[in-house]
Each structure stands twice: as structure tokens, then as C-alpha cells.
Amino acid sequence: MTDTNSAAATGKLPAAPRALRATASALVSLALTFIGLTAITFVIGRVMPADPVLAVVGDRASEEAYQRVFLEMGLDRPIWEQYLTYLGQILTGDFGTSIMTTRPVTEDILRFFPATLELATLATLIGCVIGIPLGVWAAVNQGRWIDHCARVLGLAGYSAPVFWLGMLGLLIFYGNLGWVAGPGRIDIYYDGLVEDPTGVILFDAAWHGEWEIFWNAFSHLILPAGVLGLYALAYIARMTRSFMLDQLGQEYVLAARIKGASEFSVIWRHAFRNVLVQLITIIGLTYASLLEGSVLTETVFAWPGIGQYITTSLFNADMNAVLGGTVVVGICFVGINMLSDLLYRFADPRART
Amino acid sequence: MSAAADPQGAGLRAWLRSPSPASTWQARAQRAYLGWVAFRANPIAMAGLLIVVALVLAAIFAPLLTGSRGLDPDLPNRLLPPSAEHWLGTDQLGRDIYDRLIWGSRVTLYIVGLVSIIVAPIGLAVGTLAGYAGGWVDTVLMRIVDIFLAFPRLILALAFVAALGPGLENAVLAIALTTWSPYARIARAEVLTIRKADYIVAAEAQGASTWRILRKHVVPLCLASVIVRLTLDMAGIILTAAGLGFLGLGAQPPLPEWGAMISTGRDFLYDQWWVPTAPGAAIFLVSLGFCLLGDGLRDVLDPRSGEA
Numbered sequence: 001m002t003d004t005n006s007a008a009a010t011g012k013l014p015a016a017p018r019a020l021r022a023t024a025s026a027l028v029s030l031a032l033t034f035i036g037l038t039a040i041t042f043v044i045g046r047v048m049p050a051d052p053v054l055a056v057v058g059d060r061a062s063e064e065a066y067q068r069v070f071l072e073m074g075l076d077r078p079i080w081e082q083y084l085t086y087l088g089q090i091l092t093g094d095f096g097t098s099i100m101t102t103r104p105v106t107e108d109i110l111r112f113f114p115a116t117l118e119l120a121t122l123a124t125l126i127g128c129v130i131g132i133p134l135g136v137w138a139a140v141n142q143g144r145w146i147d148h149c150a151r152v153l154g155l156a157g158y159s160a161p162v163f164w165l166g167m168l169g170l171l172i173f174y175g176n177l178g179w180v181a182g183p184g185r186i187d188i189y190y191d192g193l194v195e196d197p198t199g200v201i202l203f204d205a206a207w208h209g210e211w212e213i214f215w216n217a218f219s220h221l222i223l224p225a226g227v228l229g230l231y232a233l234a235y236i237a238r239m240t241r242s243f244m245l246d247q248l249g250q251e252y253v254l255a256a257r258i259k260g261a262s263e264f265s266v267i268w269r270h271a272f273r274n275v276l277v278q279l280i281t282i283i284g285l286t287y288a289s290l291l292e293g294s295v296l297t298e299t300v301f302a303w304p305g306i307g308q309y310i311t312t313s314l315f316n317a318d319m320n321a322v323l324g325g326t327v328v329v330g331i332c333f334v335g336i337n338m339l340s341d342l343l344y345r346f347a348d349p350r351a352r353t
Numbered sequence: 354m355s356a357a358a359d360p361q362g363a364g365l366r367a368w369l370r371s372p373s374p375a376s377t378w379q380a381r382a383q384r385a386y387l388g389w390v391a392f393r394a395n396p397i398a399m400a401g402l403l404i405v406v407a408l409v410l411a412a413i414f415a416p417l418l419t420g421s422r423g424l425d426p427d428l429p430n431r432l433l434p435p436s437a438e439h440w441l442g443t444d445q446l447g448r449d450i451y452d453r454l455i456w457g458s459r460v461t462l463y464i465v466g467l468v469s470i471i472v473a474p475i476g477l478a479v480g481t482l483a484g485y486a487g488g489w490v491d492t493v494l495m496r497i498v499d500i501f502l503a504f505p506r507l508i509l510a511l512a513f514v515a516a517l518g519p520g521l522e523n524a525v526l527a528i529a530l531t532t533w534s535p536y537a538r539i540a541r542a543e544v545l546t547i548r549k550a551d552y553i554v555a556a557e558a559q560g561a562s563t564w565r566i567l568r569k570h571v572v573p574l575c576l577a578s579v580i581v582r583l584t585l586d587m588a589g590i591i592l593t594a595a596g597l598g599f600l601g602l603g604a605q606p607p608l609p610e611w612g613a614m615i616s617t618g619r620d621f622l623y624d625q626w627w628v629p630t631a632p633g634a635a636i637f638l639v640s641l642g643f644c645l646l647g648d649g650l651r652d653v654l655d656p657r658s659g660e661a
Contacts, residue, residue: 029499036500040509044516159588159641163599164615164633167622171630175623292505296596300619310508311600314515326512333505 022345030338035087037330041323042086046079095324100316105324109306113328114199115185116298116305120290122225127232127286132279134233135240140267142245150237157234162293166227166300173223181219183302190216224301228294232286239282240275247271277347284340288333388653398649404642412458423453424607432625442627444618450631453609457632460610461639464525464594465587471529473579476536481571483537484544485563495541501534510593514602521610524603528593532586536579543575577654585647588640595636611636 061069074082089095095105138150173179181187186201190213198204202221205214247253248271256270295307302308306325313321374380392398411418427447435442441450483494513527547553548571556566597603598612606613611632618629 032496033500033503036497037504040504041512044512155641155644156637159592159644160637161592161595161599161612161615161633161640163596164629164636167615167619167629167633171622171626288505292508295507295511296599299600310511314511314602319515322512322515326508329505329508333508334503337503 023342026338026342030334033334034331037334038087038090038327039083041326041330042083045086045319045323090327095327096320098313098318098321098324100313100318100321105321108309108321109324109328111199112304112306112309115303116291116294116307118200118202118221119225119228119294119297119303119305120287122221123228123232123290123294124283124287126225126229127236128283130229131233131236132240135237136244136267136272136275138237139241139244139248147241150241154234154238157230160230161296162227162231163296163300165230166224166297169223169227170300180223181216183220183300185220185304186213186217187220224294224297224303228290228297231293232290235286236279236282240279243275243278244271247274277344280344280347281340284336284343288336291332291336292329392649392653395649395652397645398652401642401645401647401649404638405646408458408462408639408642411455412462415455415459419449419452419455421449421452423448423450423456423609432621432628434625435627441631442625444614444628445621450614450628453614454611454632454635457609457611457614457635458639460521460604460608461591461594464521464528465590467525468529468532468590469583471525472533472536473583475529475533477540477572477575477579479533480537480540480542481544481567481575484541485548485567485571487548491541494537498534498537501531502538504531506531507593507596510597511600511602514597519602519605521604521608524594524597527597528590532590535582535586539578539582540575543578544571547571547574581647581651581654584643584650587643587647591636591640591643 070076074085077085093106095109097103098105098108101108134150134153138147141147170182174182201217202214205211205217248267250271253266253271256266261270292307294303294305295311297303298305298307299311306329310322310325310329313319313325368379369383369386371379371383374383392402425448427443429447430439430443431445431447433439433443433447439449439451441454444450444453479494479498483491483498509531510524510527513530514523517523517526553566553570556570561569594603595610595612595615598610599616601613601616604610604613606617614632615629615636618625618632621628
């Protein structure tokens, strides 16, 4: 590392403040995005045709009671003040009470979120474990049949409606072949048998050594995760292929070949290492979009996750729950993307200096 | 960019290949012709074009291709399997699924077209303005674009529909609200590369107004990348619309929207599998077609960008 003087002389900041500055600017844009997100959900909540006061007092309330609640909810104050109050509530984790479940929305979200997390995590894992080698393989054999197969698979995974794939999967693997369990997270007679401190059934069952429950939950999970995983796989394989082609055309690869390195070493030790760094962002993006994209999959598989919570609340005009869910998913989405961006900055020496 | 009105009749090919075009119109026609030649050489892109053209034809000639509009229930014939009379079987109300699919192509095109004509002008306007004006206008506009880019699109569209109420038009509006931001990004990037170009300076020196420069010299150059991106996004737009329809938030029955058809067909998945399967296959085919077409168009119109 250079000392401060020479760094100042060349007009370059030393590495540490640079990293700090990158982090700071990421935090600023995170904050701005957060403000934007909450502003939009706030506006959506206000333009709703439903009267929020009537939702609380009911339509038979007296004029007096209506006025009192109207004032209590702060609806007479200027709009920016209402927004600040709303922002304050969100920052303290208060999304109001769900009309549907009559519990605080935050509590509901904590109950439903682990199911989505479980689904999205396994799907991303499937996407990485199959997608990355497939992408590398396709790039190495560019233009041959494996490359075309990977391309077609990639486009198919991107073009097929995920809810339709889920239904086909249920029809074939559950209805006809009986290989996997049907909709839901676990068979009803196993429900509640295992303590669930984390809410992630696979983890809790394994922790308590309840392998029967573990396998039951797994057979419920594998189909929806596989369907979402296909989407992840398509994207990851496509990007891996294009990054890999990029690297294989570089001069250092040629140098390694001239040096007499084996093909395996050239591909995996030289080129792939650089690809891996670029893949961090892609995997982060996939994970974030799976957290969001599981809405439709959860509906098909009756999966009690956050996506299903949001859609059911939507049909019950339960606005607190819808907006709370939207904000939480939005924050996760933005947060994961920022995190992978930061990771990339620290992993790639070129982005660091 | 159609070469249909050819001023020289028989010598069309020679006119299109002439090394020294005599008019702007001829130069443009030549450009389009060269693009077409490159595009035609790409079989995958041609397959995409074929699918999209088939979709448009199906939408235009729907009355000729079908026996009914697929709206009237025919309860004695409900849930029939595919046969010579009903190619794709009938649904839970006895309506012919093939007829509904063909008429549904109109709904799909309506959604796609409406989203495009909302999204492209907004993106172009914001992007060119930000890129050309620079300074704080640029900073503020791009911050807004970044905020929209960072959002989870499907969830946000859901929230918008929740506020606006379910329905086809509201679904379109919700999709447009969550789709416009990348276009502003693209347009701005294009503008930044040409803003300092000599011909812009020349136009400025001739006293052209900012509005005229933007309209005549800047926007046309951004169009190619916007169109490519739009074609590539079509699949996503169709899938989102179908997803909203599937959740019951998009087109409402009895409109033959493909996503809504899957949703109602879900109850018959295990016993009458063709009811939900056929519309899903249609969505798959059409979004695949747009993907392939977009890939091919990108290679022709935008040789700089590789995989993105």
C-alpha cells in the first residue's frame, strides 16, 4: 500500500478511504431507494379507493366517531407530515395491523418469510450447481450441440410462464408419477410436530434429528424449488457462458496455454476464477428476483410464503399487509443487490483500486 | 422503413445496392435492406419473426380462423378432450379452447402494444432530456430512474393494481409504470455519446432550437437501441401480464386472456389437463418468439453490444 503523501501527489486516494467511500455512496443510494420505495407505497395507500377511516370504524359508525378516528390517524395533517410519520413507523418495524389475520403485519411477515426464503435459497442453489458448469461447458464448446442445447434451455427457461411450468410439474411428477408430494409445505399429520425456532422446516427438522419430517418437507419443496431453479439456471448459464467466452478470448489465457498448462487448468484455474468474481452480482440478482418472483409459484403450490400472503391480502383489501409485504420484499431486493455489488467491489481488484 | 414504394420498379435490387445513394430515402432503404439480409441469414431470428408474424396474423384474421368468439357457454359440451371438432378441447363452460386462444392473441397484442407506446416515449423523453441537459436535471432524473430500476417489478405491479383495481387497462398501466426506467437509461447513454458530436454543434451553430435538435438529430439515433430493448422486454411484459391475469388481477372473465385461462383451468389440471396446458403453451411460444426476434434484431441493429 502506498503512503498518503505519494498517493495525494498522484491524485489517487489510498485503498482504504476508497473502499469507505464506495460503501458510503452505496449506503446513500440505498437510503434514496428506500425513500423512493416508501414514498410510492405511501402514495398507493393514499389513492386507494377504500376509505381508511371506514375500514377502522365500520360503515355504521357515528359522524363523531368517524371524526375522532380521522384525527387520530392524522389524516388532517399536511401530506408530507403524514409521510414522515409513516416513514417513522416503518423504521421502527411497525406496519400496522392486518385486517385479515388481526395480528401486527410485522409478526405475520416474520411467520411467512422463512418459507419464501427456503424456496428461493434452494432454487438459487439448483441454479448455481447446474447453471455454472453448464455455462462453462457451453462456452468451451462454443458452436457445438451442447452450446445450442444450453442456449435453447436458457431461452425456454426465460420464456415459459413459471406458474404454467409449476402446473405441468404437478401434473407429471405428482399426479402421474407420484415421485414428489403435492402442494403445501408438509403433510398435514406432520404439521407442528417439530419445534420451529427458525421457521425453515428443513433446518429445524434436521436440527432435531427428525429425518422422516425432513424428507417429507423436502419432497414438498423440491418441485417448486426445481421450477424456480430452472429459471435461475437459465439466466446463470447464459451469463456464465458469455463471461467465460469473454475470458477465453483474453491474452492471459493464450499465455497459459503457451506455457503448457492443461486444458482443465486453463479453464478452471485461470479463466473461471475471473468469471466467478463477475458471477457474484449475477447470483445476487437471481436470488433477489427469486424472492420476488416466488409470488406466482407460491400460488400454484399453495406455499405459505410472503408472496401468497401479499396476494391473499390483496383480495381481502388488506392494505396494511400488502404495503408492508411490498416494502419488506423491496428492501430485501434492494439490499441483496447492493450487497452483491459491494462484494463484487471487494472481490475484484480492478474495481477496488 | 419499408421498401415497398420502389421508385425504380424492376431495378430494385440494383437501386438497393448502388454504392452511391442519390437521396436520403435511398440511403435509408439501403440500410434497411442490408439489415434485412443480415437478419435473414440468422435462422433463429427468422424463427422468432415467424412466430411473431403468426401472432399478428392470428389476431387480424381471428374471425376467419375460428368458428365462434369463444365467449358463449355451451354447457352440454363442457370439458371435452381434443378432437377433430374441438382441436384443443373445450373448457369448463364448453367453450372451444382453440377459438379462445386465437381471440386471445388480440388481448396479448393489445397489452404489448399499449405498454410499448406508453413506455418508449416516456423513457426516450426522460433519457434524452437528462443526457442533453446534463447538470442537476441529469442528476435528479437519473436518481429517479435508479430508484425505479432497483424495485422488484412484479411486486410493485401487484401493489399498483391493488390501488387501481383489477382490470386489463390497470394491469397495463401497472406494468408500464414498472418498465419504463431502463429505456431512460439506454436513451441517456446514447445521447451522452453523441451530444458532443460535430453535427450537433453544426446544427446548434445554424440556430436550431433545442427541441428541434432533440427531435431531428438525437432521438432518431436512440431509437434503434430502444426498439431492440423493447423487443427483448416483450417476453417479460407478456409474462407479467399473464401472471397478473393468473392471479385474477389482469383481464377479467369472460375475456380470453391466456393467463386468466390458465387460472380458471387450474381446477381441472389432473383430470382435464388440456384446459390449463394449452394457453400456457401459447404464452410460452409467443414470449419465446419475441426473445428470438429481439436477439436477432440486436445483432443487426446494434453490432456493438454482445450479450447483455
